[in-house]
Amino acid sequence: MAEDKLPARSEDFSEWYNQLVVRADLADYAPVRGCMVVKPYGWALWENICDWLDAEFKKTGHVNAAFPTLIPMSFFEKEKEHVEGFAPELAVVTHGGGAELEEKLAVRPTSETIIGHMYSKWVKSWRDLPLLIVQWGSVMRWELRTKLFLRTAEFYWHEGHTAHADEAEAKEEMYRILDIYEQFCYEQAAIPVLKGTKSETERFAGAQITTSIEAMMWDKRALQSGTSHYFGENFSKAFDIQFLNKDNQLTFAQTTSWAISSRIIGAMIMVHGDDKGLVLPPRLAPVQAVVVPIFKNDDEKAKVMDVADRLFAELKAANVRVKFDDRDNVSSGFKFNDWEMRGVPVRVEIGPKDVEKGTVALARRDKPGREGKVFVSQENIAQTVGALLDEVQAALLQRAVEYRDANIHNVQTYDQLKEVVQDGWAFAYWCESTECEKKVKEETKATTRNIPFDQPNEEGKCVVCGKASKRKVYFAKAY
RNA sequence: CGGGGCGUGGCGCAGUCCGGCUAGCGCGCUUGCUUUGGGAGCAAGAGGUCGUAGGUUCGAAUCCUAUCGCCCCGACCA
Numbered sequence: 001m002a003e004d005k006l007p008a009r010s011e012d013f014s015e016w017y018n019q020l021v022v023r024a025d026l027a028d029y030a031p032v033r034g035c036m037v038v039k040p041y042g043w044a045l046w047e048n049i050c051d052w053l054d055a056e057f058k059k060t061g062h063v064n065a066a067f068p069t070l071i072p073m074s075f076f077e078k079e080k081e082h083v084e085g086f087a088p089e090l091a092v093v094t095h096g097g098g099a100e101l102e103e104k105l106a107v108r109p110t111s112e113t114i115i116g117h118m119y120s121k122w123v124k125s126w127r128d129l130p131l132l133i134v135q136w137g138s139v140m141r142w143e144l145r146t147k148l149f150l151r152t153a154e155f156y157w158h159e160g161h162t163a164h165a166d167e168a169e170a171k172e173e174m175y176r177i178l179d180i181y182e183q184f185c186y187e188q189a190a191i192p193v194l195k196g197t198k199s200e201t202e203r204f205a206g207a208q209i210t211t212s213i214e215a216m217m218w219d220k221r222a223l224q225s226g227t228s229h230y231f232g233e234n235f236s237k238a239f240d241i242q243f244l245n246k247d248n249q250l251t252f253a254q255t256t257s258w259a260i261s262s263r264i265i266g267a268m269i270m271v272h273g274d275d276k277g278l279v280l281p282p283r284l285a286p287v288q289a290v291v292v293p294i295f296k297n298d299d300e301k302a303k304v305m306d307v308a309d310r311l312f313a314e315l316k317a318a319n320v321r322v323k324f325d326d327r328d329n330v331s332s333g334f335k336f337n338d339w340e341m342r343g344v345p346v347r348v349e350i351g352p353k354d355v356e357k358g359t360v361a362l363a364r365r366d367k368p369g370r371e372g373k374v375f376v377s378q379e380n381i382a383q384t385v386g387a388l389l390d391e392v393q394a395a396l397l398q399r400a401v402e403y404r405d406a407n408i409h410n411v412q413t414y415d416q417l418k419e420v421v422q423d424g425w426a427f428a429y430w431c432e433s434t435e436c437e438k439k440v441k442e443e444t445k446a447t448t449r450n451i452p453f454d455q456p457n458e459e460g461k462c463v464v465c466g467k468a469s470k471r472k473v474y475f476a477k478a479y
Numbered sequence: 480c481g482g483g484g485c486g487u488g489g490c491g492c493a494g495u496c497c498g499g500c501u502a503g504c505g506c507g508c509u510u511g512c513u514u515u516g517g518g519a520g521c522a523a524g525a526g527g528u529c530g531u532a533g534g535u536u537c538g539a540a541u542c543c544u545a546u547c548g549c550c551c552c553g554a555c556c557a
Contacts, residue, residue: 295515
């Protein structure tokens with residue numbers, strides 16, 4: 001049954017990923033080039049991600065709204081850098097109702113322009129600020145090479161767009177959101193991320209400052225997992241977002257935008273997954289525990305089902321997201337493998353021997369095979385499972401932190417840098433010049449990921465050119 | 480856009496060079512019986528105008544022409 005197994009993660013990481021996404025039932029290939037269909041299981045995972053973030057945004061004063069999918073082409077021309085950044089990947093609607101349109105419409109690749117246009121109508125007084133709006137939806141970028149969740153032509157996300165009266169407040173907003181993203185990654189997704197500022201070349205088209213969280217995948221490549229931008233007056237000038245301040249002076253608003261996309265699902269796959277399939281962090285897993293009954297004949301079945309039903313009900317009553325696998329057309333061995341492929345954190349196995357002894361077998365997904373299996377009492381099953389879920393959540397994060405830290409290397413020389421980025425991340429002083437950054441990219445394919453905020457106030461030498469430099473940056477090959 | 484590969488039941492493929500009978504195989508699917516503590520077995524079934532259009536021929540999955548699409552590697556990217 002070799003064809004039932006995934007390709008080994010260590011043999012062909014890319015193929016492992018491609019097959020895993022489909023076989024874990026997260027998504028399927030759509031009939032449109034580069035697009036995916038997110039299946040119910042994948043969407044349930046996405047909803048759990050969105051629910052947590054949505055609650056945090058609301059706690060911090062944000063509100064949700066919806067803007068159109070289609071944006072007049074002329075809007076893109078208003079901000080020079082923005083149009084240069086996005087024009088190549090726009091999908092454009094040229095016809096409507098059977099006739100050619102007078103003005104072509106772009107399918108939104110991001111919504112700064114149309115939201116900027118509306119903000120100019122809505123912002124007249126300092127009393128209208130801050131304006132803190134989040135849009136949940138999808139956007140489209142005509143990517144040349146796509147991969148499910150990581151880079152598809154259409155992807156799902158939330159995009160926050162805020163307008164503020166002054167610079168300090170806008171910057172505070174940018175950092176506040178980045179902190180929420182960081183907290184989400186550590187506490188919910190069990191993905192350790194590194195916060196920092198993007199270099200000028202890696203900056204969002206039209207931003208003055210782009211901050212990001214960067215995560216290390218299992219193959220040690222970096223994945224930008226969330227971004228938060230400060231625009232200064234770039235967009236408010238382009239779209240004329242002006243208000244009268246308390247001193248009756250006409251002032252341009254300060255704006256920000258920020259996003260986490262469905263790409264974060266790709267990050268979870270590539271950080272936690274193993275040769276048996278997906279491994280989901282308990283807090284976000286659509287199914288946290290699955291009950292698998294095991295029996296040989298009708299007599300056993302009756303006894304086992306009776307207990308399994310009871311345990312299932314207890315777990316459900318304790319608000320564990322639990323599933324009862326009562327399929328009678330597949331063997332229990334098949335079910336074990338099936339739920340492992342889907343990444344369910346805890347499996348509760350109940351067979352005739354357990355019924356006799358008053359036990360169940362608990363298998364934790366992060367430790368496959370016998371190592372992760374323990375027999376526990378049926379008493380207080382919800383408590384036991386709940387504690388195990390917490391343990392798995394913590395173990396996943398710890399493993400990911402250790403892996404990340406073991407593969408980031410401080411480097412002093414350019415030769416060291418070149419070697420390290422072949423299979424890891426390099427952390428080094430950099431003079432922040434585009435030339436040095438470009439040289440590294442051309443010679444190693446590694447790019448600067450971000451410059452961490454908190455750095456000791458020390459002076460070093462740029463790892464590329466040797467010039468005096470104050471801050472260190474992460475270099476890594478990125479997705 | 481440059482290089483490479485591929486379109487044949489739901490999926491993965493064989494057959495194409497060298498045209499020939501009713502287009503095969505594995506997985507999956509349906510039904511039945513036996514099974515179920517790590518990917519079960521047997522039996523009987525359902526399912527294909529061979530990417531599309533045209534041409535050559537007594538006869539085309541196979542040869543010719545055109546066309547569409549997909550995948551992989553590179554350049555670009557959340």
